[in-house]
Amino acid sequence: MSKYYLNYLDELESEAIYILREVWAQFENPVILFSGGKDSILVTHLAKKAFYPAKIPFPLMHVDTGHNFPETIQFRDDLIDELGVQLIVGSVQESIDQGRVAEERGKNATRNALQITTLLDAIESNNIDCAIGGGRRDEEKARAKERFFSHRDDFGQWDPKNQRPELWNILNGKHFEGEHFRAFPISNWTEMDVWNYIQRENIAIPSLYFAHEREVVWRSNSWIPMSSFLKLEEGEEVVKKKIRFRTLGDITITGGIESDADTLEKIAVEVSAMKQTERGNRSDDKRSETAMEDRKRQGYF
Amino acid sequence: MKIDNNQLLRFTTAGSVDDGKSTLIGRLLYDSKAIFEDQLAAVESTSKRKGHEGVDLALFTDGLKDEREQGITIDVAYRYFTTPKRKFIIADTPGHIQYTRNMVTGASTANAALILVDARNGVIEQTKRHAFIASLLQIPHLIVCINKMDLVDYSETAYHKVLQQFEEFSSKLYVKDVRFLPISALNGDNVVNRSENMPWFQGAPLLHTLETMHISSDINKIDARFPVQTVIRPQREGFIDYRGYAGRVASGIFRPGDEVTIMPSGFTSVIKTIDTQEGALKEAYAPMSACITLTDDIDISRGDMIVKTNNKPESTQEFDAMLCWLHNAPSKPRVKYTILHTSNEQKAMVKEVLYKIDINTYARNVEDKDLSMNDIARIKVRTTRPLLIDEYRDNRITGSFVLIDDATHETVAAGMIL
Numbered sequence: 001m002s003k004y005y006l007n008y009l010d011e012l013e014s015e016a017i018y019i020l021r022e023v024w025a026q027f028e029n030p031v032i033l034f035s036g037g038k039d040s041i042l043v044t045h046l047a048k049k050a051f052y053p054a055k056i057p058f059p060l061m062h063v064d065t066g067h068n069f070p071e072t073i074q075f076r077d078d079l080i081d082e083l084g085v086q087l088i089v090g091s092v093q094e095s096i097d098q099g100r101v102a103e104e105r106g107k108n109a110t111r112n113a114l115q116i117t118t119l120l121d122a123i124e125s126n127n128i129d130c131a132i133g134g135g136r137r138d139e140e141k142a143r144a145k146e147r148f149f150s151h152r153d154d155f156g157q158w159d160p161k162n163q164r165p166e167l168w169n170i171l172n173g174k175h176f177e178g179e180h181f182r183a184f185p186i187s188n189w190t191e192m193d194v195w196n197y198i199q200r201e202n203i204a205i206p207s208l209y210f211a212h213e214r215e216v217v218w219r220s221n222s223w224i225p226m227s228s229f230l231k232l233e234e235g236e237e238v239v240k241k242k243i244r245f246r247t248l249g250d251i252t253i254t255g256g257i258e259s260d261a262d263t264l265e266k267i268a269v270e271v272s273a274m275k276q277t278e279r280g281n282r283s284d285d286k287r288s289e290t291a292m293e294d295r296k297r298q299g300y301f
Numbered sequence: 302m303k304i305d306n307n308q309l310l311r312f313t314t315a316g317s318v319d320d321g322k323s324t325l326i327g328r329l330l331y332d333s334k335a336i337f338e339d340q341l342a343a344v345e346s347t348s349k350r351k352g353h354e355g356v357d358l359a360l361f362t363d364g365l366k367d368e369r370e371q372g373i374t375i376d377v378a379y380r381y382f383t384t385p386k387r388k389f390i391i392a393d394t395p396g397h398i399q400y401t402r403n404m405v406t407g408a409s410t411a412n413a414a415l416i417l418v419d420a421r422n423g424v425i426e427q428t429k430r431h432a433f434i435a436s437l438l439q440i441p442h443l444i445v446c447i448n449k450m451d452l453v454d455y456s457e458t459a460y461h462k463v464l465q466q467f468e469e470f471s472s473k474l475y476v477k478d479v480r481f482l483p484i485s486a487l488n489g490d491n492v493v494n495r496s497e498n499m500p501w502f503q504g505a506p507l508l509h510t511l512e513t514m515h516i517s518s519d520i521n522k523i524d525a526r527f528p529v530q531t532v533i534r535p536q537r538e539g540f541i542d543y544r545g546y547a548g549r550v551a552s553g554i555f556r557p558g559d560e561v562t563i564m565p566s567g568f569t570s571v572i573k574t575i576d577t578q579e580g581a582l583k584e585a586y587a588p589m590s591a592c593i594t595l596t597d598d599i600d601i602s603r604g605d606m607i608v609k610t611n612n613k614p615e616s617t618q619e620f621d622a623m624l625c626w627l628h629n630a631p632s633k634p635r636v637k638y639t640i641l642h643t644s645n646e647q648k649a650m651v652k653e654v655l656y657k658i659d660i661n662t663y664a665r666n667v668e669d670k671d672l673s674m675n676d677i678a679r680i681k682v683r684t685t686r687p688l689l690i691d692e693y694r695d696n697r698i699t700g701s702f703v704l705i706d707d708a709t710h711e712t713v714a715a716g717m718i719l
Contacts, residue, residue: 004554004586005517008309008388017590018549021530024645025603051544052578052592054535137379144378163376164712165402165627167409168701169549171640174710188390189380 008195013046016185018169019148022049023130023183026055026173030130031088031184033119033301036072037248038205039134042194043185044079045203047132059086061131065111066093067229075206077175090122110253116299120156123180130173130181133301135288138190142293148187154178156299182301191246195271199264208273211262213246222255248269307385310516310680311394312413313440315431320417321448325486326380326393329508332493333382335648353472355473377407386512397427401660401675402627404431405715408438409701412516415446415507420453420483424466425523426661432467433660436474437623437677437717441519443479444510451485473663475694482507520587521696522555527607528643528699529569533592546575546601551643551698552691553609554586555593560610563601564689569610570595584708587698604645606699610709614686614699619652621719623693624680628706628713632672638713642688642702655680672714682716693717 006014020043032047034040047056060083062076080087092111095101095118104110104279123131137144147163149171164172173181186194198205199301216223217236224230226238229252243256244267314322374550380391392407394400408414414435418428435443445467453459462481482491483502490496491506535543555561559572559687573594575582585591593607601607608614625633630653640649656669657678671680693700704714 003517005308005520006589008307011309011588014549014588014590015399018530021547021590025531049578050547050590051533051538053537053545054533055537138381144380145376149326160376165406165715166712167406167703167715168697169410170701170703172641172703172705172710174705176710177706188379188381190383192383193388289567 009200012189012193016046018052019183019185019269020047020089022171023132027130029127030058030132031061031128032132034062034078036206038194038209041205043132043134056085059088061088061122063090063115064092065115065250065254067111069208069251071206071208072248088126090118092118097167114296120299128180130183132183134217135184135301136189137187142296146184146187148184149173150182152180152182156296172292192271195268199268208245211242211259214243215242216241216243216256224255225251227251302622307387308516309388310511311390311411312415313394313407313411314415315394317570320419321486326391328486328489328492330382333384339567377403384512384580385394404434405438405625408434409421409539411440412519413442413444414440417448418445418463420447420449423463430468430660432474438474441477442514445481447483447489448486450483451488452492457501521552522586523553524612524691524696524697525555525609526551527555527593529603529605530644531600531603545594547592549590550585550587552587552696554584556584561607562613563599564606564608565616565687568599569679570597570599614689614691616689618684618687620682620690622680622682622716624678624716626672626674626676629710631676638704639707640684640702640704643699645688648685650683651680652683655679690718692719
């Protein structure tokens with residue numbers, strides 16, 4: 001006799017597929033925001049399932065800070081080939097060269113906030129009416145209030161106090177010209193769910209997530225990878241460590257953790273015993289108590 | 302952590318600042334180890350800055366800047382925790398009357414509702430409000446947590462007094478499963494661990510109740526309904542003539558070979574395959590996402606519904622519903638709204654407001670017929686084309702709808718079909 005209920009991973013998968021299909025049905029020109037991180041890889045994997053046996057019917061869009069892990073770019077290009085979908089790249093370097101944004105100054109300068117302008121420009125110039133992201137509500141307190149279908153005004157801004165209520169599984173993607181939506185199919189997944197699912201489905205992820213030897217610098221309580229973009233401060237030294245990354249972002253601010261986890265099984269075990277949130281190693285979130293909310297209001301991912 | 306065969310349980314909590322709701326959630330997260338060191342450190346430093354003694358568990362549930370400043374919950378916040386038995390999603394909603402719309406939103410997908418009652422005060426207006434919304438939204442399970450038992454000396458008499466008050470007023474409500482628990486969220490009595498202070502209570506603590514409660518019957522498995530979201534036409538080698546109907550099973554079970562009717566057209570056919578990327582399925586049941594192919598070539602598009610020929614929903618342009626008004630701008634008489642019902646979209650009008658309900662006293666008001674924010678009313682709806690409906694009581698997906706104001710595109714009301 002079969003059971004007629006889903007286990008929690010199947011239910012999360014089914015919910016995400018439902019949301020991806022609603023995006024396709026309700027919008028003219030959606031894209032998947034692809035960073036090369038595990039969450040956007042997961043969303044892409046789910047999109048493949050949602051439209052099977054057809055190909056994913058919309059492009060992937062990468063907002064390229066120019067401060068990349070080389071592994072991420074390679075991974076991205078291979079995946080695009082495999083899926084046979086279009087890739088749109090929004091370049092932060094171009095935004096800087098065109099004078100749309102200026103590099104941050106100071107010790108902890110990053111290109112993180114600059115991405116907002118590039119992202120919104122790319123959305124506008126490509127007439128995108130829905131950008132699908134891998135944001136999860138468990139990541140950060142401002143994200144806990146995010147809707148599956150999240151409205152952005154014609155300046156690309158989010159108004160968290162004035163969000164459309166979402167009831168049952170009914171999603172309202174109605175918008176005026178110039179406005180767009182962000183859609184978050186994996187809102188209800190936690191970091192642990194993501195790893196359990198990646199392991200179950202055996203989804204390919206960049207090698208950076210697995211423990212490997214790397215040259216790193218100790219900064220802001222985490223191991224920052226050595227790269228040509230990094231300016232060493234006094235007293236800082238480059239050392240070789242066996243590390244892995246829990247999240248992937250701008251190479252200058254993404255901290256690694258010391259780890260021996262070199263398989264998906266070991267990562268899942270390690271994550272379940274973690275005492276810090278995954279964004280705990282992201283210096284962009286440490287700037288203030290509401291750093292994420294402030295960036296999100298302006299149009300951040 | 303291997304919990305692959307475990308179910309997902311969604312529950313909602315409603316409460317005000319004082320009844321310990323945030324403390325209870327903080328306690329569940331903390332004791333089930335869903336709180337990380339950096340989150341704890343952030344809350345510790347905020348507690349200290351605000352001059353609180355010890356760690357204020359309630360701070361774990363604050364989100365937006367305004368909420369932190371004002372110390373209140375404005376919007377629904379979602380929280381997650383997992384135990385070896387289940388994964389939980391908490392929809393944490395503010396309990397104040399101004400936020401009825403948020404309670405309704407949080408309740409719409411919940412398997413269970415936690416209602417907190419302060420043991421010292423007993424049942425108050427707010428308790429009745431929460432119970433009413435839980436019953437209106439047909440949350441299958443209700444858990445009444447009689448909190449702050451530590452402040453009434455863990456007295457069995459105090460507990461029974463509240464229990465009796467609740468029983469008395471709730472007899473007017475339609476609730477299937479109610480349980481009562483004496484707890485102290487602050488001290489952790491009967492939250493995760495059984496209380497040593499209340500040996501007279503024989504029931505299981507809250508977490509155990511949540512972990513073991515029977516929820517697989519919460520979704521209707523009888524009436525097979527498959528609203529079509531989109532049509533899949535791969536137009537690539539190996540699938541040139543493939544035409545699949547993608548959707549999520551709203552209720553019931555579908556199998557290849559089933560005789561089905563496509564509504565509203567009324568054409569009949571037989572299910573050929575139920576496809577997923579992993580391969581064809583022997584059956585698909587709610588809430589699975591799948592792609593159905595039929596033995597006949599029929600014109601089917603988004604908004605249509607595939608149902609079993611021997612069990613159809615009602616096709617109608619006029620029906621009664623309970624409506625909750627969600628928007629600042631009040632309803633406009635005789636105005637056409639866009640109605641979203643499953644994957645279908647039509648125009649609709651509120652033809653008549655029969656009565657409004659006072660959610661504190663459950664009294665009906667037939668005089669005042671204007672709908673404004675947080676009002677709940679029984680109405681008659683008329684649509685431009687037929688909708689394929691079931692009663693909300695039988696089917697939360699095919700029995701629910703929202704109204705959208707075409708001038709603003711805002712979601713202005715949510716309805717449950719009677």
